[in-house]
Amino acid sequence: MSPNSQFRRDLFPTPVFVGTSNDAETRASIEALSYAYLKKSYEENRPEGLVSEGWTDHEITDDPEQKKKKGITSFFNENLIHNPDWSDAYDFVLNMAGTMLSEHHSVQGMKIANMWTTIYPEDGFVPEHIHACFSVSGVFYVKAPKNCGDIVFRDPSWVAKTMNVWGSNKTFPHDGTTFSFTPEPGLMILFPSWLPHCTRPNVSGDDRIIISFNLDFGEVNFNAQLHDGVDITKQNPNKKGKE
Numbered sequence: 001m002s003p004n005s006q007f008r009r010d011l012f013p014t015p016v017f018v019g020t021s022n023d024a025e026t027r028a029s030i031e032a033l034s035y036a037y038l039k040k041s042y043e044e045n046r047p048e049g050l051v052s053e054g055w056t057d058h059e060i061t062d063d064p065e066q067k068k069k070k071g072i073t074s075f076f077n078e079n080l081i082h083n084p085d086w087s088d089a090y091d092f093v094l095n096m097a098g099t100m101l102s103e104h105h106s107v108q109g110m111k112i113a114n115m116w117t118t119i120y121p122e123d124g125f126v127p128e129h130i131h132a133c134f135s136v137s138g139v140f141y142v143k144a145p146k147n148c149g150d151i152v153f154r155d156p157s158w159v160a161k162t163m164n165v166w167g168s169n170k171t172f173p174h175d176g177t178t179f180s181f182t183p184e185p186g187l188m189i190l191f192p193s194w195l196p197h198c199t200r201p202n203v204s205g206d207d208r209i210i211i212s213f214n215l216d217f218g219e220v221n222f223n224a225q226l227h228d229g230v231d232i233t234k235q236n237p238n239k240k241g242k243e
């Protein structure tokens with residue numbers, strides 16, 4: 001947004017697509033699938049990638065207490081696009097993303113390269129990150145109670161833009177270099193994969209559940225393979241997985 005000025009123009013906005021689905025039935029079935037994943041993780045003592053503080057340390061553990069405290073992501077164990085139980089969820093996410101993007105882009109041949117679920121318990125969050133090697137990424141809010149934690153996007157040029165003030169002691173652009181969205185059930189946000197983002201802690205008193213995904217426009221098959229079914233015991237030789 002440009003300030004009210006005769007001379008100044010603020011350049012280079014970033015396209016982010018935001019939409020909401022009111023399909024409560026699909027959300028309920030994806031929530032059930034996510035909890036089934038979590039239940040199996042506990043039952044099988046499966047090593048799982050953690051979020052919250054565990055994300056920064058690339059912590060993968062079968063410790064149920066750590067899973068419960070920090071929250072888990074299926075990202076490291078399974079690409080859900082290949083799980084038949086998740087095929088309806090795949091179709092739903094692809095259709096919704098396609099509808100939102102098709103307003104401005106050709107989505108012919110678009111697929112989901114990889115998809116994962118993350119369950120954030122009370123105080124759970126994800127530190128700032130990007131989705132390396134992809135073009136467009138997305139998040140769909142399956143379960144998003146009030147105060148479950150905003151998602152915050154940050155302009156990666158924030159260092160350059162904020163090292164000097166640009167009039168009236170304000171940094172450039174005048175309305176800041178971060179932008180937050182408050183989750184609600186059914187919200188989908190599509191964003192450039194290079195755009196850094198994090199979430200605030202979930203203080204709702206209940207879980208926040210999301211599906212995250214990277215889109216494949218046909219040019220990222222190598223990357224799809226790279227992120228497809230990562231063996232976490234090989235990825236993390238110092239973290240002892242279950243034998």
Ligand SMILES: [Fe+2]
Pocket residue numbers: 129130131197212
């Ligand atoms: Fe993300």
